[in-house]
Amino acid sequence: MTDATPTMDQSSDLPPPASTVGVVGWMLQNLFSTWYNTVLTVLGVWIVWVVVPPFVTWAFLEANWTGTTREACTGEGACWVFIKEWIGQFIYGRYPIEERWRINFGAVILVLSVATLVIPRFPYKLWTSVFLLLGYPIIAFFLFSGDAFGLEWVETSAWGGLFLTLVIAVIGCVLALPIGVVLALGRRSDMPVVRAICVAFIELWRGVPLITVLFMASVMFPLFVPEGLTIDKLLRALIGVMLFQAAYLAEVIRGGLQAIPRGQYEGAQALGLNYSKMMVLIILPQALKLVIPGIVNSFIALLKDTTLVLIIGLFDFLGMIQSAGTNPDWLGFAVEGYVFAAFVFWMMCFSISRYSQHLERKLHTGH
Amino acid sequence: MAVSSDVGGAPARASIWNDPRVRAVVFQVLVLGGIVLFGVYIVNNTLVNMESRGISSGFDFMGRTAGFDIGMTLIPYDEASSYGRAFFVSLLNTLLVAAIGIVVTTILGFVIGIARLSSNWLVSKLAEVYIEIIRNIPLLLQIFFWYFAVLRTLPSPRQSIELAGSFFLNLRGLFVPKPVLEPGFSAIPIALLIGMVAVVFIARWAKRRREATGQPFHTVVVSIGILIGLPLLAGLVTGFTMSWDYPVLKGFNFRGGMTLIPELVALVIALSIYTAAFIAEVVRSGIQAVSHGQTEAAGSLGLRPGPTLRLVIIPQALRVIIPPLTNQYLNLTKNSSLAAAIAYPDLVLVFAGTALMQTGQAVEIIAITMAVYLTISLVISAVMNWYNNKMALVER
Numbered sequence A: 001m002t003d004a005t006p007t008m009d010q011s012s013d014l015p016p017p018a019s020t021v022g023v024v025g026w027m028l029q030n031l032f033s034t035w036y037n038t039v040l041t042v043l044g045v046w047i048v049w050v051v052v053p054p055f056v057t058w059a060f061l062e063a064n065w066t067g068t069t070r071e072a073c074t075g076e077g078a079c080w081v082f083i084k085e086w087i088g089q090f091i092y093g094r095y096p097i098e099e100r101w102r103i104n105f106g107a108v109i110l111v112l113s114v115a116t117l118v119i120p121r122f123p124y125k126l127w128t129s130v131f132l133l134l135g136y137p138i139i140a141f142f143l144f145s146g147d148a149f150g151l152e153w154v155e156t157s158a159w160g161g162l163f164l165t166l167v168i169a170v171i172g173c174v175l176a177l178p179i180g181v182v183l184a185l186g187r188r189s190d191m192p193v194v195r196a197i198c199v200a201f202i203e204l205w206r207g208v209p210l211i212t213v214l215f216m217a218s219v220m221f222p223l224f225v226p227e228g229l230t231i232d233k234l235l236r237a238l239i240g241v242m243l244f245q246a247a248y249l250a251e252v253i254r255g256g257l258q259a260i261p262r263g264q265y266e267g268a269q270a271l272g273l274n275y276s277k278m279m280v281l282i283i284l285p286q287a288l289k290l291v292i293p294g295i296v297n298s299f300i301a302l303l304k305d306t307t308l309v310l311i312i313g314l315f316d317f318l319g320m321i322q323s324a325g326t327n328p329d330w331l332g333f334a335v336e337g338y339v340f341a342a343f344v345f346w347m348m349c350f351s352i353s354r355y356s357q358h359l360e361r362k363l364h365t366g367h
Numbered sequence B: 001m002a003v004s005s006d007v008g009g010a011p012a013r014a015s016i017w018n019d020p021r022v023r024a025v026v027f028q029v030l031v032l033g034g035i036v037l038f039g040v041y042i043v044n045n046t047l048v049n050m051e052s053r054g055i056s057s058g059f060d061f062m063g064r065t066a067g068f069d070i071g072m073t074l075i076p077y078d079e080a081s082s083y084g085r086a087f088f089v090s091l092l093n094t095l096l097v098a099a100i101g102i103v104v105t106t107i108l109g110f111v112i113g114i115a116r117l118s119s120n121w122l123v124s125k126l127a128e129v130y131i132e133i134i135r136n137i138p139l140l141l142q143i144f145f146w147y148f149a150v151l152r153t154l155p156s157p158r159q160s161i162e163l164a165g166s167f168f169l170n171l172r173g174l175f176v177p178k179p180v181l182e183p184g185f186s187a188i189p190i191a192l193l194i195g196m197v198a199v200v201f202i203a204r205w206a207k208r209r210r211e212a213t214g215q216p217f218h219t220v221v222v223s224i225g226i227l228i229g230l231p232l233l234a235g236l237v238t239g240f241t242m243s244w245d246y247p248v249l250k251g252f253n254f255r256g257g258m259t260l261i262p263e264l265v266a267l268v269i270a271l272s273i274y275t276a277a278f279i280a281e282v283v284r285s286g287i288q289a290v291s292h293g294q295t296e297a298a299g300s301l302g303l304r305p306g307p308t309l310r311l312v313i314i315p316q317a318l319r320v321i322i323p324p325l326t327n328q329y330l331n332l333t334k335n336s337s338l339a340a341a342i343a344y345p346d347l348v349l350v351f352a353g354t355a356l357m358q359t360g361q362a363v364e365i366i367a368i369t370m371a372v373y374l375t376i377s378l379v380i381s382a383v384m385n386w387y388n389n390k391m392a393l394v395e396r
Helices: A022-030 A035-061 A080-092 A098-120 A125-145 A159-188 A192-207 A209-219 A233-259 A263-272 A275-290 A291-313 A317-325 A334-363 B002-008 B018-054 B084-118 B121-133 B139-153 B189-214 B219-238 B263-289 B292-300 B305-342 B347-359 B362-391
Strands: B162-165 B166-171 B173-176 B176-179 B242-245 B249-251 B253-255 B256-262
Touching: A035 B121, A080 A098, A080 A159, A080 A334, A080 B162, A098 B162, A125 A159, A159 A192, A159 A233, A159 A275, A159 A291, A192 A233, A192 A275, A192 B018, A192 B362, A209 A233, A209 B305, A209 B347, A209 B362, A233 A275, A233 A291, A233 B249, A263 A275, A275 B018, A291 A317, A291 A334, A291 B139, A317 A334, A317 B139, A317 B242, A334 B139, A334 B305, B002 B018, B084 B121, B084 B263, B084 B347, B084 B362, B121 B189, B139 B263, B139 B305, B189 B219, B263 B305, B292 B305, B305 B347, B305 B362, B347 B362
Parallel strands: none
Antiparallel strands: B162 B166, B166 B173, B173 B256, B176 B242, B249 B253
């Protein structure tokens, strides 16, 4: 240590050592900081090397994109011709080709009205929600099944593909929401009988797998209705999904109800509001707003679980892909089908979950 | 009220209809009545329907001969066995998948969850990509992928993929060596048992001594030493009287060893990979929930990184991790019912599928199946609640 007295007119600072800045510095800090980090990095690079290049080669570089028959697939890579030829069936199932515009039209209405809800600057959100929850199901019902307004009747056994997946997931979730609210209120009620019934209902459906619920719906519901009456297979699955989803939503909503401070209840009571007014005007609007991300997450879970309906013989998106893979003309393309299905599901679930995370941050006001 | 009683003598009462207690009773009676009426209606319909379709009722069928075979059985079973036996065989198959799956997914999930928090950028990104891809793809699709696209396209037994010379993977499943126990082998498990008891006592003694004198004791090192050393010693003394029955290719298939059928392998792989993505997130959030101040406080008390992790971070993180982890175990157990889609003989496929088709007794069979899953759920959550209470923060 020499006596270097600091003066004001010193020469400018030396640049930091090369090993701490730039790409090299970043790599030294984040990838090779210790010997075991170096080992882990090498391992990670090896995993990427084993997985990514073969997949890219298979899916893109050596893939077959053109043609109409399986003979067109000559290369080593994926045969996307299979997806191209079957895409109509994957989306619409066995819905008559000349009637497919009805599904497209219904989808356009749905997308437009959801878009007005999602885009923050658009007004009339309340009315759009009311339309989506009450008006749209009626329109969609007549549009898809027909037999009214000059539309041809399409049996639900012809419904399939991605269309059926979305029908089950969306209708199941929309119908389950009011039941879920009632169950959540019942579970927090002071009345012992009501509370016991709600707890039993919720725990029963949450304790069993969806597949047993669907089995129950498909074999037991026909026994429950009066003799001579038959319930449509799709309707049975929908009721099963709805009951199952209602139990899960009830728990999500209960979380929201518990998060509302006591003062809100007491304030509402001090204003002389009765129970229903207190709930509808004060508590539920706040509680439901709090649990929107939870509801969206539970919708994602339902969307993924919808694939289970293929086990009771409905041809949803995965069911159509599975049956196309067993078509004698197109044997041996199961992997392409699964990769495509995985991609579509991943796109839907990932984008919805990102949106829900965005909502969570947006709705997180204060604390 | 006070005013009116002063003036008129008798207190003025609100009408009965406005009394909240009366209202509550009336409302509950109405709800209960409605549900009972609905139940009676459904039961009545069911009875009429069952009579007209010639379906018998009651649980007598459990004793009748099942007459179908099951692909994989852990306890002896043949076509002459009863439906009751078929029920237990399939229940054991379900429990087997759940048990293996829980062990594998816990290891995988913890590794990936910790990798997600690694200071190594590449490792943490890889873990994130894994989590985001796997949990956004339906489980059934993943099961199909592993079963139809991977395991069904494996080579025939003659061209088996050989692992370490004694494991064989082919179209018929995974063939692994089977341990064959010979007399005298029991010394090793007995030594292990003695070791476990000794470890419990040593741990208690070490904790008491630490609390009394502050002197630490290397419990973990000593325990591992005892747990490995004692059985090893017993083995050396008795001469390791255990041999392995290796699978050998004879004709068109393997003989000897143990066979894990492809359905079981596919199911365990898919369930573990899928659930691990969720467990990884649980682990990550649990560790992140322990604030950094805890690490710094431990450091300023003079604890080194190892004891900091073991004594400060992990006990607090576990408290956050356990409840959602239980949920994931429950989900895995319930999701094992997807076995039906790839014909693994589990409870849903054998009992709610084949047995239901043969007997036609939908109500009884579905009720039993649901009751089983409900019981499993309740038992797992009860055990985990007990553990959680033990771990819970003791407020002073």
